[in-house]
Amino acid sequence: xxxxxxxxxxxxxxxxxxxxxxxxxxxxxxxxxxxxxxxxxxxxxxxxxxxxxxxxxxxxxxxxxxxxxxxxxxxxxxxxxxxxxxxxxxxx
Amino acid sequence: xxxxxxxxxxxxxxxxxxxxxxxxxxxxxxxxxxxxxxxxxxxxxxxxxxxxxxxxxxxxxxxxxxxxxxxxxxxxxxxxxxxxxxxxxxxxxxxxxxxxxxxxxxxxxxxxxxxxxxxxxxxxxxxxxxxxxxxxxxxxxxxxxxxxxxxxxxxxxxxxxxxxxxxxxxxxxxxxxxxxxxxxxxxxxxxxxxxxxxxxxxxxxxxxxxxxxxxxxxxxxxxxxxxxxxxxxxxxxxxxxxxxxxxxxxxxxxxxxxxxxxxxxxxxxxxxxxxxxxxxxxxxxxxxxxxxxxxxxxxxxxxxxxxxxxxxxxxxxxxxxxxxxxxxxxxxxxxxxxxxxxxxxxxxxxxxxxxxxxxxxxxxxxxxxxxxxxxxxxxxxxxxxxxxxxxxxxxxxxxxxxxxxxxxxxxxxxxxxxxxxxxxxxxxxxxxxxxxxxxxxxxxxxxxxxxxxxxxxxxxxxxxxxxxxxxxxxxxxxxxxxxxxxxxxxxxxxxxxxxxxxxxxxxxxxxxxxxxxxxxxxxxxxxxxxxxxxxxxxxxxxxxxxxxxxxxxxxxxxxxxxxxxxxxxxxxxxxxxxxxxxxxxxxxxxxxxxxxxxxxxxxxxxxxxxxxxxxxxxx
Amino acid sequence: xxxxxxxxxxxxxxxxxxxxxxxxxxxxxxxxxxxxxxxxxxxxxxxxxxxxxxxxxxxxxxxxxxxxxxxxxxxxxxxxxxxxxxxxxxxxxxxxxxxxxxxxxxxxxxxxxxxxxxxxxxxxxxxxxxxxxxxxxxxxxx
Numbered sequence: 045x046x047x048x049x050x051x052x053x054x055x056x057x058x059x060x061x062x063x064x065x066x067x068x069x070x071x072x073x074x075x076x077x078x079x080x081x082x083x084x085x086x087x088x089x090x091x092x093x094x095x096x097x098x099x100x101x102x103x104x105x106x107x108x109x110x111x112x113x114x115x116x117x118x119x120x121x122x123x124x125x126x127x128x129x130x131x132x133x134x135x136x
Numbered sequence: 137x138x139x140x141x142x143x144x145x146x147x148x149x150x151x152x153x154x155x156x157x158x159x160x161x162x163x164x165x166x167x168x169x170x171x172x173x174x175x176x177x178x179x180x181x182x183x184x185x186x187x188x189x190x191x192x193x194x195x196x197x198x199x200x201x202x203x204x205x206x207x208x209x210x211x212x213x214x215x216x217x218x219x220x221x222x223x224x225x226x227x228x229x230x231x232x233x234x235x236x237x238x239x240x241x242x243x244x245x246x247x248x249x250x251x252x253x254x255x256x257x258x259x260x261x262x263x264x265x266x267x268x269x270x271x272x273x274x275x276x277x278x279x280x281x282x283x284x285x286x287x288x289x290x291x292x293x294x295x296x297x298x299x300x301x302x303x304x305x306x307x308x309x310x311x312x313x314x315x316x317x318x319x320x321x322x323x324x325x326x327x328x329x330x331x332x333x334x335x336x337x338x339x340x341x342x343x344x345x346x347x348x349x350x351x352x353x354x355x356x357x358x359x360x361x362x363x364x365x366x367x368x369x370x371x372x373x374x375x376x377x378x379x380x381x382x383x384x385x386x387x388x389x390x391x392x393x394x395x396x397x398x399x400x401x402x403x404x405x406x407x408x409x410x411x412x413x414x415x416x417x418x419x420x421x422x423x424x425x426x427x428x429x430x431x432x433x434x435x436x437x438x439x440x441x442x443x444x445x446x447x448x449x450x451x452x453x454x455x456x457x458x459x460x461x462x463x464x465x466x467x468x469x470x471x472x473x474x475x476x477x478x479x480x481x482x483x484x485x486x487x488x489x490x491x492x493x494x495x496x497x498x499x500x501x502x503x504x505x506x507x508x509x510x511x512x513x514x515x516x517x518x519x520x521x522x523x524x525x526x527x528x529x530x531x532x533x534x535x536x537x538x539x540x541x542x543x544x545x546x547x548x549x550x551x552x553x554x555x556x557x558x559x560x561x562x563x564x565x566x567x568x569x570x571x572x573x574x575x576x577x578x579x580x581x582x583x584x585x586x587x588x589x590x591x592x593x594x595x596x597x598x599x600x601x602x603x604x605x606x607x608x609x610x611x612x613x614x615x616x617x618x619x620x621x622x623x624x625x626x627x628x629x630x631x632x633x634x635x636x637x638x639x640x641x642x643x644x645x646x647x648x649x650x651x652x653x654x655x656x657x658x659x660x661x662x663x664x665x666x667x668x669x670x671x672x673x674x675x676x677x678x679x680x681x682x683x684x685x686x687x688x689x690x691x692x693x694x695x696x697x698x699x700x701x702x703x704x705x706x707x708x709x710x711x712x713x714x715x716x717x718x719x720x721x722x723x724x725x726x727x728x729x730x731x732x733x734x735x736x737x738x739x740x741x742x743x744x745x746x747x748x749x750x751x752x753x754x755x
Numbered sequence: 756x757x758x759x760x761x762x763x764x765x766x767x768x769x770x771x772x773x774x775x776x777x778x779x780x781x782x783x784x785x786x787x788x789x790x791x792x793x794x795x796x797x798x799x800x801x802x803x804x805x806x807x808x809x810x811x812x813x814x815x816x817x818x819x820x821x822x823x824x825x826x827x828x829x830x831x832x833x834x835x836x837x838x839x840x841x842x843x844x845x846x847x848x849x850x851x852x853x854x855x856x857x858x859x860x861x862x863x864x865x866x867x868x869x870x871x872x873x874x875x876x877x878x879x880x881x882x883x884x885x886x887x888x889x890x891x892x893x894x895x896x897x
Contacts, residue, residue, distance in 0.1 A: 050588075052589075052591065053591065061589070100618075100638045100639065100655055101637075101638060103611060103612060103614075103615035103616075105612050107716070107720070108612060108716060108717045108719075108720035108721070109612065109720055109724065110612045110613075110614045110615050110724070112614065112615075112659075113614055113724060130591075130611065130615070132615075132619065132634065133591035208756075209756070235767070238758070242758065242759065281896065284769065284770065285769065285896060285897070288768060288769070300815075301813070301814070301815030301818070301828065302815065302818075302827055302828040302833070303815070303818045303824065303825075303826055303827025303828055303836075304766075304776070304818075304824045304825075304827065304876070304877070306759070306764060306765075306766050306767075307766060307767055307768060329770040330770045330771075331770070355759075356759040356830040357757075357759070357830065358756065358757040358760070359756040359757065359758075376854060380854070380855055430771075430888045430889070431771055431888065434771065440854075446770075446771040446888065448888060448889045448890070448892065450889070450890040450891075450892075451890075455890075455891070455892070456889075456890075456891070456892035456895075458771070458889060458892065458896075
């Protein structure tokens with residue numbers, strides 16, 4: 045199934061701004077982030093660069109919903125889902 | 137007694153000239169902390185019953201200047217101003233960095249609450265002996281720089297007279313308004329230290345409507361005790377270690393972004409947001425740094441980051457101007473948004489805006505709006521009294537003065553972009569609302585949503601209870617509830633917060649207060665509670681305008697026009713995204729499909745007293 | 756934290772003009788001479804001014820005698836408060852250095868250096884700083 049990814053902030057340099065990822069049916073956020081990490085040459089499981097995927101700082105949204113309110117890393121993805129990676133940021 | 141707090145608040149009724157010390161129950165402090173949260177709670181408790189009828193510029197509105205338990209103890213001391221906003225008719229937690237916050241706590245007060253209206257210009261003085269009302273007739277009309285100079289002298293002389301033998305009195309801390317606030321310019325700021333402003337919300341106008349020129353504080357007591365002093369010492373060192381390592385940000389502040397936000401993320405307002413991209417390389421950081429920055433690491437009380445820079449123009453047309461950097465927002469709003477790409481001109485407009493007590497974002501948003509109307513021939517030279525061409529700093533200075541004094545066209549523009557647009561549409565028989573860039577009356581910060589490359593997106597402003605406030609945008613109704621909602625209530629500076637591991641910040645909060653503060657509780661309970669209250673008051677609105685849910689939970693028309701230039705040319709905000717994300721945002725917060733907090737949510741958050749009013753809104 | 760009890764206090768006559776204010780150990784010790792009850796003395800080891808708090812009667816004469824009006828009466832008990840250099844290893848210098856600000860240092864000045872140049876009222880220092888930072892405008896801000 046195809047999952048659409050949008051990336052912001054300091055993760056753009058490692059992951060690019062947008063991509064579409066092909067995953068097996070029933071894949072979870074963890075499998076997605078592992079795939080993205082693999083593609084980008086990042087080593088740590090459950091992390092994207094310095095950001096813990098299911099941690100306090102990086103906001104990971106599936107169709108606008110934060111994974112912390114779904115099933116965290118075990119959140120199951122579906123065809124056409126949009127996953128957004130939002131490192132904490134704000135302006136001044 | 138909860139730790140981190142001085143233990144009492146000063147309440148002053150300016151109509152009756154009554155002054156008293158009040159306390160707030162520990163359970164309320166634990167839930168709302170201080171600043172934004174506590175102010176919203178107090179406003180609901182005192183004015184909730186008649187909210188829709190309260191005129192923000194009338195004597196029944198309240199003006200609150202509150203600290204939080206972490207203020208002056210955690211790096212980055214700030215004061216949080218609030219009240220019913222003359223712009224949104226809701227509430228904003230509007231903060232500014234200042235020693236005033238520390239001095240207030242040293243005088244024994246966690247905040248000042250002002251009601252009523254004085255019958256002549258006054259200022260409030262807060263010392264260890266309590267609060268007092270003093271004449272400000274000699275200060276009314278004075279610009280920022282002069283206000284500080286005069287009050288510093290006057291207050292230290294007075295305190296020396298009262299206690300002559302004890303040694304030199306240090307200067308007091310103070311928040312004040314300029315002519316803009318005095319004349320109730322709807323989006324006027326509360327100013328401090330010449331160039332720091334509590335800008336969003338229009339609270340300068342609220343102070344002005346009370347004939348309140350300034351609040352001055354000087355205390356000689358200790359800062360409040362903390363719950364776990366040894367832990368706080370260690371944690372402070374840890375926080376300090378993180379902040380002082382931010383070499384890039386400390387060197388440049390946000391004032392290198394005047395070029396890059398335009399050129400890179402393409403989200404900077406250019407000529408009233410007609411474009412969001414520019415490649416004016418001469419507007420880069422070094423143009424400011426080498427010629428104008430006279431102090432490169434400048435800060436306020438207990439701040440490690442020290443990202444401010446002091447700017448001074450020493451020769452030429454604008455000789456004598458003193459301001460900070462300017463920071464990114466004022467580089468954009470007092471610069472690119474007015475078609476100004478010269479560092480000196482930008483600094484000049486910032487200085488003028490600061491001295492007049494305009495908000496550096498909201499004021500020039502209205503000026504840019506006027507300039508676009510001039511560009512389109514809707515406002516003419518006859519209407520303005522002069523030509524208002526993009527890039528003409530002298531013309532914009534003139535306009536800033538007209539607005540501050542409510543003279544000529546200034547009287548209409550002083551109503552803020554949204555209300556001015558309504559008036560001008562009627563006046564000219566042309567709908568000029570498409571050119572007004574605001575959300576719920578609050579002019580939008582200098583980060584656009586059309587490129588989608590900045591941190592602001594679809595619902596950042598549309599769903600935001602503080603409208604166009606870029607410092608506290610809506611994300612997903614969960615992750616952001618422990619960011620600005622927290623820092624505005626603990627009252628600490630965001631730039632002493634962003635680079636610190638969140639766990640450390642929340643451990644610090646716990647070590648200071650002894651409250652069981654966690655990031656999770658702020659995301660799930662404290663934050664949603666405050667934001668639900670703000671949403672309720674925002675929807676109750678009035679008296680001149682009440683927002684329509686969904687319809688007004690929207691971006692301005694300009695944010696749906698495709699970007700005409702730059703690397704993100706053709707892009708625009710997606711209406712579908714806005715619709716979808718807005719629904720998810722409301723749902724996550726436990727609000728109904730129109731964003732009215734649901735009964736179960738109010739019960740869960742202990743806000744049952746909101747239910748009758750919300751029930752009415754659900755019809 | 757008690758900023759007003761600290762022997763080093765920071766004044767700010769105008770935003771951006773921060774002036775640290777603390778004892779410079781004048782060679783002729785006008786403060787010690789002025790004390791009617793001999794509560795002030797010189798620490799022979801560090802040359803700092805020492806205050807005998809039991810003897811101090813809070814008269815304030817040392818404040819007026821000081822060219823910079825540096826001593827102050829403690830907010831808690833009104834006793835004269837003057838920097839004693841922490842016995843030779845000042846705390847303020849330690850923390851300022853540890854914090855990487857490096858704005859304070861313990862210095863052994865030569866006898867030919869006039870200590871009174873360092874013992875000025877903050878307003879006087881600020882007037883100079885103002886012109887330094889702001890040029891001609893500086894003369895108008897204080």
